[in-house]
Amino acid sequence: MSRPTLQSLAAELSLSRQTISNALNRPEVVRPDTLERVLAAIESSGYRPSALGKALRSQRSHTIGLRLRPVVDGINGAVLDRFLHALTEAAQAHGYRVTLFTADTLEEEIDRFEDLYRVSSIDACALIETFVDDPRPELLAKIGIPTVAFGRPWGSTTSTHHWVDIDGLAGTRAAATWFRESGHTRIGYLGWPAGSGLGDDRRAGWRAACHDLPGADDLDLSFEDGMAEGFAGAGTLLARGATAVVCGSDSLAIGAMSEFRIAFPEAHPLPVVGYDDTPVAAALGLSSVHQPVEEAAQHCVRVLMSLLAGEPDAQPRELLLTPTLVKRAFTPML
Amino acid sequence: MSRPTLQSLAAELSLSRQTISNALNRPEVVRPDTLERVLAAIESSGYRPSALGKALRSQRSHTIGLRLRPVVDGINGAVLDRFLHALTEAAQAHGYRVTLFTADTLEEEIDRFEDLYRVSSIDACALIETFVDDPRPELLAKIGIPTVAFGRPWGSTTSTHHWVDIDGLAGTRAAATWFRESGHTRIGYLGWPAGSGLGDDRRAGWRAACHDLPGADDLDLSFEDGMAEGFAGAGTLLARGATAVVCGSDSLAIGAMSEFRIAFPEAHPLPVVGYDDTPVAAALGLSSVHQPVEEAAQHCVRVLMSLLAGEPDAQPRELLLTPTLVKRAFTPML
DNA sequence: ATGTTCGATTTGAACGATCAAACTATCGAA
DNA sequence: TTCGATAGTTTGATCGTTCAAATCGAACAT
Structure with a gap:
């Protein structure tokens, strides 16, 4: 009744864990008729490999952390709403998920990021709402967490972290x-x-x-x-x-x-x-x-993916997107 | 250089994994002087138990899944924004996190919930924006995922799932x-x-x-x-x-x-x-x-916690909160 | 007949934690 | 002296996966 595992499937088919695993990850090394048999069993049993097992083995939680700001303004909050949605969607396309947390202060935000990272709950983090002389990118870099910021480093910071922003x-x-x-x-x-x-x-x-x-x-x-x-x-x-x-x-x-x-x-x-x-x-x-918030979010995910792949230069460190002017006919209402 | 584990700490102190583990989880069974030694080592090494290891062992990811709706309306979206924030905060207070995903259709939402649950990425799910004859609570119940809905079952549904709503x-x-x-x-x-x-x-x-x-x-x-x-x-x-x-x-x-x-x-x-x-x-x-969205979110988390604890009746299945009327002096502006 | 090579599969170990059971001193009682 | 109880600690197994190495059998060459 409990969910099938590599082990249970293997026993059922009189094969070994690894063969089942191979059928999914390296089908070319499995004999065709065995492959077919295994895939059929996987299909009928509804087996899905445990993300937890994978994560422990690969030391990757496939999760991006993000601090959810307290709601300040319903009007301007909409942009971050769009970003959150777009980030989630872009991450999903790469097999990643977005996990939220809250924090009252900046220090708490950093602590929380560090903690989540150290307990392997997140692989990377996204920063939003950067401000003048924002210390966060540098602090996170020091800790060693792959980080991308939506918002350029304002002020005199001479940081070299990855960011995307809109011009x-x-x-x-x-x-x-x-x-x-x-x-x-x-x-x-x-x-x-x-x-x-x-x-x-x-x-x-x-x-x-x-x-x-x-x-x-x-x-x-x-x-x-x-x-x-x-x-x-x-x-x-x-x-x-x-x-x-x-x-x-x-x-x-x-x-x-x-x-x-x-x-x-x-x-x-x-x-x-x-x-x-x-x-x-x-x-x-x-x-x-x-x-173009969606584009920005997609780039954020691309950056994080390349950082996690150990290729920090696969994506530009800085990207400035151009907004568009939407001209509207005034709706005479108010 | 890599993060310390029970194993590495144990080796360093010439003790066994389990003693380190006990020092944290059952300090009363450890000899006082050993305990002190272990805690000091934990402190200085900055050891934090891996959430992944815990999760695999306990079969609990300590994560609640939520579908992030596409942004529809910046004005009314604010309520769900508040809910999301409050849910994250309430979950955090119980050692849980909120993970987001997106879906284009209802079927996709259910599929995604099921998949996340089956791969042990989430332990439970929260539903928002329930509608007339909403089939989701029942479908999720059939799959066996602990579920709570923010929004009562509208229409003729005779469902028995847990929900919170505002009157x-x-x-x-x-x-x-x-x-x-x-x-x-x-x-x-x-x-x-x-x-x-x-x-x-x-x-x-x-x-x-x-x-x-x-x-x-x-x-x-x-x-x-x-x-x-x-x-x-x-x-x-x-x-x-x-x-x-x-x-x-x-x-x-x-x-x-x-x-x-x-x-x-x-x-x-x-x-x-x-x-x-x-x-x-x-x-x-x-x-x-x-x-009172924050209260609603807190109750949602309470419900999920009790469901996960195997005590489905520890919390009321249905809770209707009372809103308050905020009387304001009109700001003559528009 | 014997050794080599290759394809297919299995076994062992590891990721990091915890439960359950086993072990080892130390002490008191018979 | 010997047994049993007890406190403190260790070992083994497990959660579910994947990497690396070992094994197996069959086909082929010498």
Whole structure:
């Protein structure tokens, strides 16, 4: 009644463990008629080789660890949601699984990673939400855990770990350029306060496209993330004569949108662009910068696979993907 | 250089594996001075018992499997996000981990669960998003996998599996009752079309509180989920004289909110209640029904632990938790 | 007839842990 | 002195797999 094993199958067929094992892993060394007999028995018994046995023998748990962040924001959380899904899917395609854990602090996260690794529960780990001078990649490297980060090393870190990121600068630059090409000359920016890496990068994209426009500096505003903040910021921008606005997040953009729609009721699409292309943005008809998160996740898995195969240079250490601008017709609703 | 094992530690101390093992698991059978010596060695070597070795021996992977749904909606997805986090945390407290997988179809989900279980990758599974006549609990029970569902068995199923759910009826009833007590007599309902279990339950709560009000039936509208739909629905309700509205989701409520705010600019809080208490609702100052998701997740883990301990009746087979109504002052923004 | 070679299969050992049983001193009682 | 009980420790077997080496039988060459 209990699940069949190599041993039990072997006994049933009057063969040895190894022959059964070979039938699955190296069929060419097994005599054809034996092979057929074995495969038939495997089929009918529903035998599946134990992942635990394999793991113990190979010292590979085929598992990638990931710290699940506490839920902060339902809007921007959607990107990490997509990443988690894509990572799971990509890992699955390589016979790997994603295991989650939670941690309250950074130290605890590292400890937990180390512990999971040391007890052979995970083979590798994925980092998300990297920040300025993030010490984690280096700490994990010191421990010796194969690691990949979704998010580049912001700040002055001179680390050499593997990472994938999405070129935020290119995204906001594309948005601002779109507005310029449409004839706008007063294009505002609404983003997070300086110092966040991610936010600075996005702001730099707008600046790259607009720095030569007269009075551009007056149209660069910083706010914490949130719809209310976007609403307020848009008000200021409109008062200063802005006719379009690029935002560092969809939250800000949604807020800005409701101000702009009053100022430019006829505009289609509305001269507001968000960032992340969240489902809410799509629902509201907000143009937004779409991040190729699935590609990023796939690359993360590729990197980890090559690290685990002992070929750290099989994949580029750094990969910067380009986002795309999704132009939407505003859905007149709010 | 490689990680220490019972064997290597034993050799180093001129003791046997078992004594090291006993020092950790049954310290009372080890002579005090030996114990001290062993613990010191464990400490200094940084030995951690291999989860793989333990798992193979005990035939327990200490892992709970969960299918990660494709991201559908950034707003309502937040509830499942919270659940995932809470489940991971609760499992962690019991020495268990949560492993994810993806599947495109229902059949694939079951197959994947079965496979993971058969290869000993998971000990148990958690189901989310149960639907009318959901066959999964029964199928998994037939396979013999310890299972708990977050979501009751909707429809005519007479299943006897373990589940936890949140009393949607109580939530919307509380919302509608709140309006009645505030003097409203024309309270509308905006929810999903009949047939979704979850949606029907929530609608029933409003009905329970309002069925005796004249003309209540005219104020009961069905829409697919979405902000635009909520906006449209609210328009109809206002035209029919509604002065307050209970919604089956925050998406609908956000849409409804922007209509109601024009009709009742002075109302504080705004006479709109959403469902799920998502971060967006909180940011907008939308009153909403808060689900005790963390408690639900904790109960899920408790159930699985008792199932794995062979005590299926240690926990109630069915648990219905009561949500709470969060009353918010509307943030005048949109 | 004897040794060589090769294909097919089996055996032993290992991965790292724990249960169960066996062993070895040490002590007290007969 | 001898036996039994007891505390402390060791050995063997097991969980399910795979690598490496050994074995077996048959075909072939000398």
